[in-house]
Amino acid sequence: MISIENISKSFGGQTLFENAGFRINPRERVGLVGRNGHGKTTLFKMIVGGQSPDSGNIIIPKNYRIGYVQQHLTFSEETVLREGMRGLPRAERDHHWEVEKILMGLGFSETDMTRHPSEFSGGYQVRLNLAKILVSQPDLLLLDEPTNYLDITSIRWIERFLRAWPRELMLITHDRGFMDKVITHTVGIHRQKIRKIEGDTGKYYAQMAQDEEIYEKTRLNDERKRKEIELFISRFRAKARLANMVQSRVKTLDKMEKKDKLAHLKNLDFSFRTKPFKGKNVMAVRDLSFSHDDKKTLISDLNFSVGPRERICIIGKNGKGKTTLLRLLAGSLEAQTGEIVYNPNITRGVYEQTNIQSLVESRTVAEEILYSDEAVDQQIARNIAGAMMFEGDAALKKVSVLSGGEKSRVMLGKLLATPANLLLLDEPTNHLDMESCDALLGAIDNFDGVVIMVTHNEMFLHALAQRLIVFQNDKVYAFEGSYSHFLEKGGWQEEGATGEPAAADNTPETNDDNADAASPKLGKKEMRRLRSEIIKERARVLKPIEKGLAAAENEIDACEKKLEQLNEEMLKASQNQDGPKITELSQVIHTCQSTIDERFEDMETLTEQLEEKGAVFEERLAKLEATGGV
Numbered sequence: 001m002i003s004i005e006n007i008s009k010s011f012g013g014q015t016l017f018e019n020a021g022f023r024i025n026p027r028e029r030v031g032l033v034g035r036n037g038h039g040k041t042t043l044f045k046m047i048v049g050g051q052s053p054d055s056g057n058i059i060i061p062k063n064y065r066i067g068y069v070q071q072h073l074t075f076s077e078e079t080v081l082r083e084g085m086r087g088l089p090r091a092e093r094d095h096h097w098e099v100e101k102i103l104m105g106l107g108f109s110e111t112d113m114t115r116h117p118s119e120f121s122g123g124y125q126v127r128l129n130l131a132k133i134l135v136s137q138p139d140l141l142l143l144d145e146p147t148n149y150l151d152i153t154s155i156r157w158i159e160r161f162l163r164a165w166p167r168e169l170m171l172i173t174h175d176r177g178f179m180d181k182v183i184t185h186t187v188g189i190h191r192q193k194i195r196k197i198e199g200d201t202g203k204y205y206a207q208m209a210q211d212e213e214i215y216e217k218t219r220l221n222d223e224r225k226r227k228e229i230e231l232f233i234s235r236f237r238a239k240a241r242l243a244n245m246v247q248s249r250v251k252t253l254d255k256m257e258k259k260d261k262l263a264h265l266k267n268l269d270f271s272f273r274t275k276p277f278k279g280k281n282v283m284a285v286r287d288l289s290f291s292h293d294d295k296k297t298l299i300s301d302l303n304f305s306v307g308p309r310e311r312i313c314i315i316g317k318n319g320k321g322k323t324t325l326l327r328l329l330a331g332s333l334e335a336q337t338g339e340i341v342y343n344p345n346i347t348r349g350v351y352e353q354t355n356i357q358s359l360v361e362s363r364t365v366a367e368e369i370l371y372s373d374e375a376v377d378q379q380i381a382r383n384i385a386g387a388m389m390f391e392g393d394a395a396l397k398k399v400s401v402l403s404g405g406e407k408s409r410v411m412l413g414k415l416l417a418t419p420a421n422l423l424l425l426d427e428p429t430n431h432l433d434m435e436s437c438d439a440l441l442g443a444i445d446n447f448d449g450v451v452i453m454v455t456h457n458e459m460f461l462h463a464l465a466q467r468l469i470v471f472q473n474d475k476v477y478a479f480e481g482s483y484s485h486f487l488e489k490g491g492w493q494e495e496g497a498t499g500e501p502a503a504a505d506n507t508p509e510t511n512d513d514n515a516d517a518a519s520p521k522l523g524k525k526e527m528r529r530l531r532s533e534i535i536k537e538r539a540r541v542l543k544p545i546e547k548g549l550a551a552a553e554n555e556i557d558a559c560e561k562k563l564e565q566l567n568e569e570m571l572k573a574s575q576n577q578d579g580p581k582i583t584e585l586s587q588v589i590h591t592c593q594s595t596i597d598e599r600f601e602d603m604e605t606l607t608e609q610l611e612e613k614g615a616v617f618e619e620r621l622a623k624l625e626a627t628g629g630v
Contacts, residue, residue, distance in 0.1 A: 029184045048068045075125075143169070144172045147175050176434050218259065270416060310451075350425075365390045365394070368410050384413045387416070388412060462483050556603075
């Protein structure tokens with residue numbers, strides 16, 4: 001167990017944490033969420049001792065081993081397998097089969113095992129570092145964006161591996177779908193505080209939104225009460241017979257805690273500019289083939305056509321040709337055989353992984369956006385920079401000082417600068433935080449043109465893909481259907497070749513997962529019946545709570561309206577110096593205010609019940625869908 005107690009950390013003028021803390025208990029798998037630049041990676045570095053908090057303590061048990069993938073890539077062995085074996089515990093240094101299983105799960109082939117690590121790309125070298133940590137069996141595994149260099153089959157493999165992880169885990173990832181499938185708890189960095197809840201990111205964000213809504217209602221209610229008390233004191237301070245009442249209110253005012261208005265947290269808020277398109281055919285790919293320098297053919301005899309407003313996702317393992325296909329469609333590569341025919345009214349907007357390197361380090365954010373298109377002026381550039389969360393002086397930052405996530409936002413800003421009716425996007429979610437990924441998903445969904453996208457993010461695939469271009473088994477083909485349909489029709493046939501992750505012990509959770517995998521799939525009719533029963537039961541259980549919430553809210557509204565009327569009557573009574581009426585009204589106002597306070601407490605309790613009971617039914621529905629193979 002790790003205990004983080006009252007830590008504070010600042011860099012320059014920015015405070016990341018202030019008297020924040022939480023615990024990681026045995027066997028918990030914790031997802032760490034928060035906006036880019038708010039301290040997630042810094043927290044990891046403090047846990048491993050790379051940085052120290054300004055105040056507070058991080059308490060780690062003696063002999064507790066922490067595994068953290070280092071960013072620097074240094075290898076001392078002659079082969080991938082031998083390098084991977086360096087991560088094995090001392091007592092298991094000859095267990096090469098454990099290393100082989102994990103390396104294959106991360107996308108290495110049998111022939112790769114004997115190759116030198118330096119022969120591989122940076123992405124595969126990061127995978128090798130990850131494999132060394134996984135085989136070391138640490139007590140706490142820290143993973144910072146582990147999916148950035150993985151393809152879908154490797155992501156699905158490591159997801160199963162981590163679900164079977166028998167010790168503690170902390171995970172940072174922009175891929176919310178991946179995180180929610182792995183974690184048991186969510187820890188969020190929000191407004192310099194750290195909060196931990198049991199459940200996935202959806203439950204965490206819902207809870208945070210509810211807490212802030214209650215805080216704001218309470219703050220406004222307290223502010224109203226404060227003004228009423230101040231008004232009473234100012235009006236009746238000179239009245240000797242009301243001295244006791246005035247003094248009582250002065251004491252009440254002194255005891256009242258003044259709540260500050262919550263600072264507005266800006267989210268990425270944008271939409272792609274669409275150039276009108278009225279044709280029936282956007283483009284056609286005919287007998288397209290391509291290979292690099294007479295090496296193995298990446299694309300062979302590919303055919304597909306694209307109609308207006310289609311969403312097509314390109315999927316497959318790394319190195320198979322996905323980015324090459326996107327570059328062919330973008331016109332930055334020329335087809336060797338076949339052709340790509342565009343409607344003459346098509347305007348392309350392109351986002352490539354390598355385009356971040358094309359940014360000019362000496363330019364500012366605003367200048368990069370300004371120079372992206374001749375139709376963009378200074379004001380448009382600053383407006384787009386603001387939409388990308390570079391407001392005010394932040395738009396004058398040099399590209400050279402930006403983080404990877406900030407550079408990705410600049411690239412999106414450049415893409416926004418020119419109207420288009422065809423977007424070609426290559427892994428646009430890399431380096432974005434969850435909030436930015438959500439904004440991007442919404443912007444793509446609302447775009448009134450065609451989107452063709454390379455992505456390994458299964459949440460995006462499920463939400464957007466209407467058709468697929470699939471690289472699998474050394475072939476590429478068009479799949480006419482959604483990603484769910486693709487999985488139902490056989491899905492990732494290559495997954496079996498990567499091996500299954502083995503849990504270190506037979507935990508109850510692991511046994512449940514295995515039972516789910518082995519159980520027969522339910523028929524559609526039985527699925528509908530069982531789903532209907534769960535939904536009916538959910539309505540029966542949650543409806544009284546929802547009614548209670550509505551009743552409490554209605555009573556609060558009624559009491560607040562009554563308070564306005566009572567305050568007017570109090571004003572008249574004070575002007576008429578009607579002492580008995582003032583006393584009577586004061587009692588009624590106090591009763592009304594007490595009722596409001598009680599109903600707010602009721603709402604908080606009922607909301608917690610609604611979240612907890614609702615989560616139980618969501619889990620039952622999710623398990624039912626998993627059983628039915630949905």
